[in-house]
Amino acid sequence: MSARIPKLLLVLALLAGPAARCSAQQRWEPRVGYVYPAGAQRGSTVEVIVGGQVLQDVTGAYVSGEGVRAVVIKHYRPDDNLDGDERRELQRRMRELRERQLAELARQGRAPSIPDWILGQWRQDPDPRPPNEPAPTGPVELPQHPLLRDLERKDLRQLQEVANTFLEWQYLQRRQPNAQLSDMVLVTVIVSADAPPGERELRLATALGLSNPVPFQVSSLPETREQEPNDPEEYTYLPETAPVYLPAVINGQILPGDVDRLRFHAKRGQHLVIDVRARRLAPFLADAVPGWFQAVAGLYDPGGRRVAYADDNAFRPDPVILYEVPTDGVYELEIRDAIYRGRQDFVYRVVLGEVPFITDIFPLGAQTGARAFANARGWNLPSGQLPLDTGPEGPAVRQAALGESRFTSNPATYHVDPLPCVREVEPNDGRQNAQRIALPVVVDGCIGRPDETDAFQFSGRAGQEVVVEVLARRLGSPLDSVVWLSDMSARVVAWNDDHMIREAILHPDMGTLTHHADSYLSLRLPQSGNYVLTLADVQGAGSEAHSYRLRIGPPRPDFALCATPSSLSMPYGRVVPLTVHALRKEGFDGEIRVALADPPAGFVLSGGIIPPGSTHVTITLTGAMEVPGQPVALRLEGRAAIGGQPVTRPVVPAEDMTQAFLWRHLVPSQELLVYVRPSQWGPISIVPEADEPVPIPVGGTATVRCKTPGWRVPIVGMQVVEPKEKLTISGFASAADLITFTVQTEGDAAQAGLAGNLIVEGFAEWEVSDEERKGNPDAPATRRSSIGILPAVPFTVVEP
Numbered sequence: 001m002s003a004r005i006p007k008l009l010l011v012l013a014l015l016a017g018p019a020a021r022c023s024a025q026q027r028w029e030p031r032v033g034y035v036y037p038a039g040a041q042r043g044s045t046v047e048v049i050v051g052g053q054v055l056q057d058v059t060g061a062y063v064s065g066e067g068v069r070a071v072v073i074k075h076y077r078p079d080d081n082l083d084g085d086e087r088r089e090l091q092r093r094m095r096e097l098r099e100r101q102l103a104e105l106a107r108q109g110r111a112p113s114i115p116d117w118i119l120g121q122w123r124q125d126p127d128p129r130p131p132n133e134p135a136p137t138g139p140v141e142l143p144q145h146p147l148l149r150d151l152e153r154k155d156l157r158q159l160q161e162v163a164n165t166f167l168e169w170q171y172l173q174r175r176q177p178n179a180q181l182s183d184m185v186l187v188t189v190i191v192s193a194d195a196p197p198g199e200r201e202l203r204l205a206t207a208l209g210l211s212n213p214v215p216f217q218v219s220s221l222p223e224t225r226e227q228e229p230n231d232p233e234e235y236t237y238l239p240e241t242a243p244v245y246l247p248a249v250i251n252g253q254i255l256p257g258d259v260d261r262l263r264f265h266a267k268r269g270q271h272l273v274i275d276v277r278a279r280r281l282a283p284f285l286a287d288a289v290p291g292w293f294q295a296v297a298g299l300y301d302p303g304g305r306r307v308a309y310a311d312d313n314a315f316r317p318d319p320v321i322l323y324e325v326p327t328d329g330v331y332e333l334e335i336r337d338a339i340y341r342g343r344q345d346f347v348y349r350v351v352l353g354e355v356p357f358i359t360d361i362f363p364l365g366a367q368t369g370a371r372a373f374a375n376a377r378g379w380n381l382p383s384g385q386l387p388l389d390t391g392p393e394g395p396a397v398r399q400a401a402l403g404e405s406r407f408t409s410n411p412a413t414y415h416v417d418p419l420p421c422v423r424e425v426e427p428n429d430g431r432q433n434a435q436r437i438a439l440p441v442v443v444d445g446c447i448g449r450p451d452e453t454d455a456f457q458f459s460g461r462a463g464q465e466v467v468v469e470v471l472a473r474r475l476g477s478p479l480d481s482v483v484w485l486s487d488m489s490a491r492v493v494a495w496n497d498d499h500m501i502r503e504a505i506l507h508p509d510m511g512t513l514t515h516h517a518d519s520y521l522s523l524r525l526p527q528s529g530n531y532v533l534t535l536a537d538v539q540g541a542g543s544e545a546h547s548y549r550l551r552i553g554p555p556r557p558d559f560a561l562c563a564t565p566s567s568l569s570m571p572y573g574r575v576v577p578l579t580v581h582a583l584r585k586e587g588f589d590g591e592i593r594v595a596l597a598d599p600p601a602g603f604v605l606s607g608g609i610i611p612p613g614s615t616h617v618t619i620t621l622t623g624a625m626e627v628p629g630q631p632v633a634l635r636l637e638g639r640a641a642i643g644g645q646p647v648t649r650p651v652v653p654a655e656d657m658t659q660a661f662l663w664r665h666l667v668p669s670q671e672l673l674v675y676v677r678p679s680q681w682g683p684i685s686i687v688p689e690a691d692e693p694v695p696i697p698v699g700g701t702a703t704v705r706c707k708t709p710g711w712r713v714p715i716v717g718m719q720v721v722e723p724k725e726k727l728t729i730s731g732f733a734s735a736a737d738l739i740t741f742t743v744q745t746e747g748d749a750a751q752a753g754l755a756g757n758l759i760v761e762g763f764a765e766w767e768v769s770d771e772e773r774k775g776n777p778d779a780p781a782t783r784r785s786s787i788g789i790l791p792a793v794p795f796t797v798v799e800p
Contacts, residue, residue: 010787030211034345038219043193055183057207067195073186088126089140161228174256209569210675220406227251247353254346259336274321275351284657291659293346294338314478330555356409360545363444365415426798440553447546453536472548473517479546481518482538506664547584557588566653566669571684597635611755620792629674692795701744721757726750757792
């Protein structure tokens with residue numbers, strides 16, 4: 001074997017890149033935890049810090065949507081622990097810079113009243129050098145860190161932030177090292193003046209692949225950042241930061257024990273909207289309870305009295321304050337974590353000003369194709385009528401906003417359904433007043449006061465299948481519904497409070513919602529006659545905002561699909577796995593075929609069949625044979641036959657996120673991106689011979705044959721990555737342009753009917769050269785390493 005082969009296979013082992021859940025080896029892949037600030041104004045250029053893990057050798061930054069581009073400036077390792085010489089050098093420079101700032105403020109007639117004991121601390125000599133510590137042989141350079149850039153341009157408050165970060169013990173002891181946030185990358189984001197405002201996603205590319213997406217918002221308002229230190233009652237002797245003029249967006253970050261006070265001008269009579277965005281920027285945290293940064297907000301008037309407080313917005317964790325300003329002056333907004341936690345990814349944005357804000361709408365939707373408006377309530381709205389797009393294309397759940405491009409409201413969520421829609425008619429708060437309806441129907445209603453109930457009467461036949469579905473919490477309503485169905489003798493036939501769909505610890509349908517507050521019933525009517533369906537709020541709440549949509553009718557079999565992860569990385573011509581999740585609805589249990597929609601040249605999907613009844617399958621994507629130079633957006637779609645008719649549904653990209661050490665959520669992303677990176681060693685050419693699923697008898701074996709045209713590296717072994725608890729490889733053979741391996745069922749774990757994709761990892765072995773073994777005579781003569789996974793092989797377990 002040539003001396004080049006060991007190096008070749010070592011590189012293959014490092015770059016093979018199967019997903020973490022589909023590899024026997026640990027995979028290093030870039031992960032982004034936050035971006036700060038998490039947004040920018042149209043027509044601006046800003047520097048942001050992107051924090052995360054394994055972000056070395058960063059090669060590019062990418063922002064979704066039109067009108068925004070990003071340029072990587074530098075990678076930083078945030079090592080805030082200075083050695084002795086660095087600490088003394090920073091102390092020396094801080095002393096000089098503070099004296100310079102004090103002299104300049106005195107010259108301007110703005111000298112601050114700083115206590116003598118503070119001045120004494122500022123003017124102290126640097127720490128003495130220990131007797132046994134050698135002196136540096138040359139100038140001492142400070143470590144590379146964003147806060148240490150341009151020290152000469154910083155004012156006294158900014159210098160105090162530097163001191164608190166690097167020198168002050170009471171702040172140093174608050175640090176909580178977190179490997180997930182151990183890297184920082186400085187990125188310049190350029191937003192064009194005509195960039196559409198709204199939500200974007202930012203990703204980083206490194207030599208190891210493409211990171212997960214994190215939210216980045218484009219706004220139409222002036223933006224600024226908080227300036228630390230700004231805790232209440234601290235550093236009052238420092239010159240105050242200038243209050244912000246509204247409207248504005250203020251960006252901030254809550255570090256351990258941090259409480260931010262943000263100063264702004266307000267005028268009497270202003271209808272002030274304070275919209276805090278925190279959880280929206282980081283939906284779930286894997287290692288924090290309750291699983292996100294729980295921001296709370298307090299508003300203080302010019303006299304220092306707290307005049308408003310919020311720790312949420314109805315059921316939404318991010319707080320909103322709506323306040324009519326009684327007097328002119330400088331107000332302060334306090335932002336902190338509910339339990340005084342903090343770290344770098346506790347990032348927030350606050351929209352402040354007389355900006356439009358929708359609190360609720362009614363109705364919460366309309367019939368497909370109808371010309372429809374919703375009555376919108378809120379603050380500073382340009383109109384009380386919200387136009388609803390009800391066209392046949394697009395998802396059932398949609399969003400709409402009010403206002404012009406500069407002052408656009410928050411989006412309101414609504415639902416479009418092809419069924420006839422009727423309005424609830426009061427009084428209908430009891431069996432005697434039940435509103436008569438004909439099925440199928442969607443009722444738009446509201447629990448308008450506490451302890452109210454809405455009742456609806458319909459006729460049904462014995463054995464008739466009926467589905468009752470409430471859409472409220474999913475559409476932004478605070479209603480926590482409960483429904484019960486009773487016959488004419490008032491006997492309750494069925495009832496439901498919260499409808500939860502869960503696969504072990506995975507919530508496949510909730511997105512960022514964590515309370516399954518919408519009710520659902522599916523039943524066969526026990527007898528012919530009239531029935532009364534009653535709907536209420538389970539906690540007895542009610543208001544004009546407690547709206548709902550109530551669907552009653554026959555089951556509508558359907559499915560929805562999402563794919564994780566939403567960022568894929570591979571050397572060109574290699575294979576990467578992704579998981580497609582199927583949310584089956586109202587009895588649909590059939591096969592779903594997943595395929596690339598309008599695929600770019602060179603990409604091949606393997607194993608795109610979700611077997612009947614299955615809720616997920618791991619498929620594989622083989623990359624293009626050329627490097628595109630930037631991430632490529634892919635679209636997947638799923639096709640199935642329902643009631644004899646073909647149905648096509650999009651596959652929504654998503655991230656599989658962990659909440660507070662346990663629960664997993666599939667959180668939608670805007671796009672599915674694949675990053676094909678260079679590789680000097682070429683592609684892996686391995687193709688399964690059979691297109692149809694391989695039948696594997698229970699307790700028996702089956703042979704899988706794969707063509708390897710042009711692939712000359714000897715493969716010496718394989719192992720099952722998925723489903724590894726149920727199938728194993730018991731035999732393997734390799735010949736020119738062909739490999740074969742034998743698959744057998746594992747004990748009683750694989751029963752007849754089990755179907756899916758076999759994901760296999762291949763291994764190669766090479767001779768260790770004499771040069772590599774030099775100085776280590778006991779080293780093995782050969783070395784074995786992974787070459788990555790093969791294209792998915794569909795299988796089904798059958799009776800022997």
